[in-house]
Amino acid sequence: MDISKPAADLGEAFGRLDPQRFLETPQELQQWFCERTGSPRAEVALRLRNDPGNSGKYLFSGHRGSGKTTELRKLSQELGGEFFCTHVSAFLELDVFDLDVGDLMFVMVSRLVSEGRDYLDKDVIAQVESLTEAVTHEVVTETPRGVSAEVAVDLKIVKVGGRIGKEAVTRTTVRREVNRRLGEFVDTGTLVAQTIQKAAGKPVLVIVDDLDKIPDLEKAADLFFKQAGVLLAPGFSVIYTFPIALRYHQDFSQIVRMGFSEGHVLPNFPVRRRDGLREETALERMTCIARNRKVAEDLIPQEQARELAWLSGGLAREFVRLAGSACIESLRRGITSVDGHAVEMVRGKGIAEFDVMLTQEQRRLLAAVHASRRLGENDEAHRGLLHNLSVLEYGEAAVRRYYDVNPLAEPLAEG
Amino acid sequence: MAKAARTLSADQDVEAERLALVVRESERNVLLFALYHSVAEREAAGSAVRARVQMAVTEFALSAEKRNPLERLRELPAQPRQLVFVYDLEDAFPEALGYLNLQREALLQMPHAVIFWVRLYGLQEVARKAPDFWAWRSGVFDFRGAERMEPAMVAAERLSEPLQYASRSDLERNVSLYRRLIAEYDATTGPDPARMSALQQRLGAAHWLLGNWQEARQAFEYAVEAARASGDRPAVSASGHGLAVVLSDLGAYAEARRLHEESLAIARELGDRAGVSKSLHQLGMLAQRQGDYAEARRLYEESLAIDRELGDRAGVSKSLHQLGNIAYLQGDYTEARRLYEESLAIKRELGDRAGVSRSLHQLGILAQDEGDYAEARRLHEESLNMLRELGDRAGVSASLHQLGMLAQRQGDYAEARRLYEEGLNMLREFGDRLGIGRSLGQMGRLAEDEGDLGKAAALYEEAAGIFREIGAKVELAKAEAALERVRSKSRE
Numbered sequence: 001m002d003i004s005k006p007a008a009d010l011g012e013a014f015g016r017l018d019p020q021r022f023l024e025t026p027q028e029l030q031q032w033f034c035e036r037t038g039s040p041r042a043e044v045a046l047r048l049r050n051d052p053g054n055s056g057k058y059l060f061s062g063h064r065g066s067g068k069t070t071e072l073r074k075l076s077q078e079l080g081g082e083f084f085c086t087h088v089s090a091f092l093e094l095d096v097f098d099l100d101v102g103d104l105m106f107v108m109v110s111r112l113v114s115e116g117r118d119y120l121d122k123d124v125i126a127q128v129e130s131l132t133e134a135v136t137h138e139v140v141t142e143t144p145r146g147v148s149a150e151v152a153v154d155l156k157i158v159k160v161g162g163r164i165g166k167e168a169v170t171r172t173t174v175r176r177e178v179n180r181r182l183g184e185f186v187d188t189g190t191l192v193a194q195t196i197q198k199a200a201g202k203p204v205l206v207i208v209d210d211l212d213k214i215p216d217l218e219k220a221a222d223l224f225f226k227q228a229g230v231l232l233a234p235g236f237s238v239i240y241t242f243p244i245a246l247r248y249h250q251d252f253s254q255i256v257r258m259g260f261s262e263g264h265v266l267p268n269f270p271v272r273r274r275d276g277l278r279e280e281t282a283l284e285r286m287t288c289i290a291r292n293r294k295v296a297e298d299l300i301p302q303e304q305a306r307e308l309a310w311l312s313g314g315l316a317r318e319f320v321r322l323a324g325s326a327c328i329e330s331l332r333r334g335i336t337s338v339d340g341h342a343v344e345m346v347r348g349k350g351i352a353e354f355d356v357m358l359t360q361e362q363r364r365l366l367a368a369v370h371a372s373r374r375l376g377e378n379d380e381a382h383r384g385l386l387h388n389l390s391v392l393e394y395g396e397a398a399v400r401r402y403y404d405v406n407p408l409a410e411p412l413a414e415g
Numbered sequence: 416m417a418k419a420a421r422t423l424s425a426d427q428d429v430e431a432e433r434l435a436l437v438v439r440e441s442e443r444n445v446l447l448f449a450l451y452h453s454v455a456e457r458e459a460a461g462s463a464v465r466a467r468v469q470m471a472v473t474e475f476a477l478s479a480e481k482r483n484p485l486e487r488l489r490e491l492p493a494q495p496r497q498l499v500f501v502y503d504l505e506d507a508f509p510e511a512l513g514y515l516n517l518q519r520e521a522l523l524q525m526p527h528a529v530i531f532w533v534r535l536y537g538l539q540e541v542a543r544k545a546p547d548f549w550a551w552r553s554g555v556f557d558f559r560g561a562e563r564m565e566p567a568m569v570a571a572e573r574l575s576e577p578l579q580y581a582s583r584s585d586l587e588r589n590v591s592l593y594r595r596l597i598a599e600y601d602a603t604t605g606p607d608p609a610r611m612s613a614l615q616q617r618l619g620a621a622h623w624l625l626g627n628w629q630e631a632r633q634a635f636e637y638a639v640e641a642a643r644a645s646g647d648r649p650a651v652s653a654s655g656h657g658l659a660v661v662l663s664d665l666g667a668y669a670e671a672r673r674l675h676e677e678s679l680a681i682a683r684e685l686g687d688r689a690g691v692s693k694s695l696h697q698l699g700m701l702a703q704r705q706g707d708y709a710e711a712r713r714l715y716e717e718s719l720a721i722d723r724e725l726g727d728r729a730g731v732s733k734s735l736h737q738l739g740n741i742a743y744l745q746g747d748y749t750e751a752r753r754l755y756e757e758s759l760a761i762k763r764e765l766g767d768r769a770g771v772s773r774s775l776h777q778l779g780i781l782a783q784d785e786g787d788y789a790e791a792r793r794l795h796e797e798s799l800n801m802l803r804e805l806g807d808r809a810g811v812s813a814s815l816h817q818l819g820m821l822a823q824r825q826g827d828y829a830e831a832r833r834l835y836e837e838g839l840n841m842l843r844e845f846g847d848r849l850g851i852g853r854s855l856g857q858m859g860r861l862a863e864d865e866g867d868l869g870k871a872a873a874l875y876e877e878a879a880g881i882f883r884e885i886g887a888k889v890e891l892a893k894a895e896a897a898l899e900r901v902r903s904k905s906r907e
Contacts, residue, residue, distance in 0.1 A: 014440045014441065015440065015441065018445075019551060019552075020443070020444060020446070020523060020551050020553075064546065065550050091517070095517075097513065097517060215517065317550065325554055327440075328433060328436050328440065328554075329433065331436055331440065332429070332436055349554075349555065353555050356450075356535065356542060356555075357539060357542040387546060389546075
């Protein structure tokens with residue numbers, strides 16, 4: 001697909017409106033990225049650039065589908081000339097079912113060594129390998145047949161780091177040993193980062209994505225609140241993605257006091273105003289998601305694009321999905337441009353999907369949220385509404401934050 | 416009012432059209448959900464979607480034993496892009512939800528369009544408990560009709576059609592279909608035990624053809640139980656026959672014989688000539704497996720005579736094939752070839768691809784024994800390709816075994832080992848103990864040829880242990896002779 005050319009028809013438009021597709025390549029980030037008001041990206045970049053110790057720790061969160069991964073990739077691209085940026089995905093490199101701070105530290109150091117190897121001298125590598133040998137001895141000697149052959153690298157830390165997320169035995173063994181020598185391990189990571197900084201002439205920034213997807217909120221709370229000291233310890237900058245629901249946890253303010261920067265929240269497009277009505281400017285701005293993908297108004301007229309933006313509640317991925325469905329419905333009817341009927345069909349289906357998901361209790365809570373624009377109690381039931389996206393958060397900063405019901409869930413609220 | 420006809424309403428048809436369009440227009444992986452009430456709706460909607468997409472469709476069912484959909488998806492080749500139907504996600508809860516939610520990135524690496532066919536409960540669980548996976552959906556398509564199809568009518572309709580399959584996917588769909596239909600029918604007031612037995616037999620047969628022998632055994636056991644409860648003698652005979660076939664494959668020969676003899680007695684009592692022929696044929700196979708070739712021949716010939724009399728061409732081809740096997744086992748290659756070729760001609764005429772592949776396999780063995788390795792390889796490879804297309808894992812493992820033997824005879828030991836191991840893994844997967852014993856024996860022979868007598872003895876011993884346990888006398892004698900041979904070589 002040549003993404004620089006306009007989509008020729010609704011079929012091509014649908015191909016560009018793929019909710020599973022992240023913006024990955026520099027070209028995609030350049031052409032498809034859609035700027036939104038209130039993004040904390042600029043603030044995080046400013047803090048990173050002005051951190052004299054180059055060791056700040058940042059918490060980055062947002063709703064599912066709000067565009068966190070894309071925003072962090074864009075940040076990484078923008079900082080690429082000034083920072084040695086590396087990404088760790090908790091999904092791909094760790095087991096989010098069974099995550100421990102020792103695993104995370106090991107994988108972060110492993111990734112730094114792997115990507116910064118050209119900047120590391122023999123002494124540093126020897127020190128890393130010696131520590132790795134000490135903590136992974138048991139794992140390496142018990143490597144199952146065929147595993148080592150799959151890894152075309154020679155450094156032990158990189159080999160083992162690649163197996164942490166996939167092999168429970170490796171994870172258990174490494175975890176036990178790393179946790180015993182956690183301080184030493186963090187110091188070694190710092191040494192690696194400092195060596196890279198010296199040789200590359202740029203400070204190190206590690207972005208740990210997908211930590212917000214730890215399925216068990218209790219486990220996520222254990223990691224961020226009980227192990228905050230370890231997460232803060234590395235002597236290099238780290239951005240940790242953070243479950244948005246934990247921002248309402250009673251211990252959140254305490255970890256901010258310990259040294260994390262204030263939580264940075266990627267806001268949804270504020271398509272709803274505090275009074276519950278449509279925010280036309282945000283709706284207009286959100287349609288750029290389609291326009292930047294070169295889906296022009298002859299395929300999705302602006303009126304329909306704005307309606308789809310409204311139905312998405314301001315969630316970028318939802319907008320993409322709904323717009324794709326509208327293209328399909330129009331194709332089915334043999335028309336060449338999305339019309340009101342197609343958008344209405346999308347609306348009906350969206351409501352039906354919430355109807356499947358919501359319990360009676362949740363429907364009652366939705367009515368209360370809609371009436372008050374507040375989340376209400378800081379309890380599991382209300383956090384569940386944020387989790388299933390039936391309630392959305394708007395506003396750029398804590399003081400101006402407000403809540404409302406997803407437009408597709410609104411007809412199901414039972415007052 | 417209930418209806419039985421498997422047609423879609425206008426609304427359902429539009430949903431099928433929408434779903435097919437999403438599949439056709441997307442170039443990459445798409446995750447879709449199709450919602451249904453009854454299995455009859457699912458079947459009708461599935462057919463409508465299949466007819467509208469211009470691509471290969473692979474279907475598989477999850478279960479309490481097979482809970483990870485990603486494991487099944489990873490087995491698919493990356494190209495060409497396919498449409499994949501996943502059934503019975505609910506049966507794999509709660510683990511399946513965890514797999515989907517947390518390993519969903521793996522799906523992105525695949526180009527396939529995946530449709531999860533779910534009931535309302537299944538969709539609710541996915542939306543509530545696998546929210547990250549749910550967020551990646553490209554659409555939910557609702558095939559729930561206003562009119563419910565009566566399970567009894569659907570069951571009757573399905574049972575009036577023969578169990579047909581062209582591929583492994585077909586069988587997987589049938590497993591899901593009958594499992595679900597049994598659950599729906601069982602939930603009705605006063606289900607007829609004879610009909611329930613027939614449904615369980617269908618389920619057992621589909622499992623058996625897939626090589627899921629333990630599941631097949633369980634389904635046939637339920638079928639026998641239901642048939643006995645109904646007092647329906649033909650059903651007792653048919654279900655007992657099915658169970659005996661599975662037990663025989665599992666090496667439980669005594670129990671298999673008892674059931675075949677019971678089926679034979681019932682068929683005789685009812686004057687069911689076709690049933691008599693089938694039971695005789697199976698008793699012949701049991702005798703053959705236990706090394707009693709004279710008895711096997713007698714039984715096959717009696718079965719063949721009945722099939723000829725009834726004009727049952729498929730039955731004739733099977734009996735001829737088995738008689739060919741007896742001739743081969745007794746060293747009469749000319750007679751064996753004549754019988755195999757006669758059987759092959761009938762199977763080709765009937766379009767029986769599974770049967771054709773079996774004939775090719777045996778003709779390949781004959782060519783191999785006669786030293787015509789090029790012809791043997793050609794025949795085995797033709798058979799193997801056909802079996803892979805049909806998704807017949809038992810057949811594929813047998814073909815791999817034969818190709819391994821061919822490589823061994825030609826001195827390519829590494830290739831032989833690779834082929835044996837691939838075949839052995841498949842046999843272990845579906846618990847074919849006779850096949851496992853044979854494969855181990857052959858790997859013992861390979862080790863012996865390579866001069867590793869210790870390894871050879873260990874493999875022969877393991878094989879002999881299995882043959883002893885299942886009462887496979889001929890194979891046991893061969894394994895014991897081989898064991899004695901390597902021990903004697905070791906003493907030298």
